[in-house]
Amino acid sequence: MSNHIVLAFAREHREELQKEWTDIFRQLGEKETDMMLNDNMYETICSEYVQLIITSLSEGYAEDFEEKVQTFALKIVQMGISLKLLANGLTEIRSHLYQKMNDDKDTTEESHDLIWQIDRFITPIHNEILNQYSISWEKTVNLQKIALQELSAPLIPVFEHITVMPLVGTIDTERAKKIMENLLNGVVKHRSQVVLIDITGVPVVDTMVAHHIIQASEAVRLVGAKCLLVGIRPEIAQTIVNLGIDLSQVTTKNTLQKGIQTALEMTNRKIVSLEG
Structure with missing residues (x-):
């Protein structure tokens, strides 16, 4: 056959x-x-x-x-x-x-x-x-x-010299490396003076996550920019205190809105209402 x-x-x-x-x-x-x-x-x-x-x-x-x-x-x-x-x-x-x-x-x-x-x-x-x-x-x-x-750690320019990195989901060591890489590359690319790391969407902040955030903040400082940590919910703040994590070297705000207001002040600007 x-x-x-x-x-x-x-x-x-x-x-x-x-x-x-x-x-x-x-x-x-x-x-x-x-x-x-x-x-x-x-x-x-x-x-x-x-x-x-x-x-x-x-x-x-x-x-x-x-x-x-x-x-x-x-x-x-x-x-x-x-x-x-x-x-x-x-x-x-x-x-x-x-x-x-x-x-x-x-x-x-x-x-x-x-x-x-x-x-x-x-x-x-x-x-x-x-x-x-x-x-x-x-x-x-x-x-x-x-x-x-690439999507997990974007650095978004919101104003001239001000950028935001919104983080969503859990942060492990591999992702922390990607965050650090995107952060440093983005600061240089956008010529950022202030970077806001928004952890509103991060469900758990433990010692390891806090350590990565402190490292990121220090790295940003070394390339000539300042770092703000925003989106610290009450339960996250309590966890940070209970764990004895020292974030004294990092400027913190509880909302992104307040963080942006602070970032504008740090770059000698502010938002004003136009009279009708």
């Missing part, structure tokens, strides 16, 4: 296989409650998968096949399809293809030969799809991580 038989069958029954494989993926996807896929997505997956199978079994496919699989895998990752759904779907598709092609086989020997033939050509394709999925998923996660890190 030649792989041309599998190719011929896939070409002859293309629309039928595509429809039935779409139903297989849809049924599997519906069992996963966190899958937010619509019919168009399932149809797209199976349409491109069928094209991939036909391309891979054709002559001269090797040159651009890997690139096609990469594109296919990236699209699956971007759709939010889980590895579990993909792996189960490919397994079910292979079983379904065997059942369809085995209907007209008269002997056990022919059936075994068909299993071998399908596995010989489908398994490497599926393995490559799963491999490229893993690579695409890892790349996507890394890009998201980088983007989140």
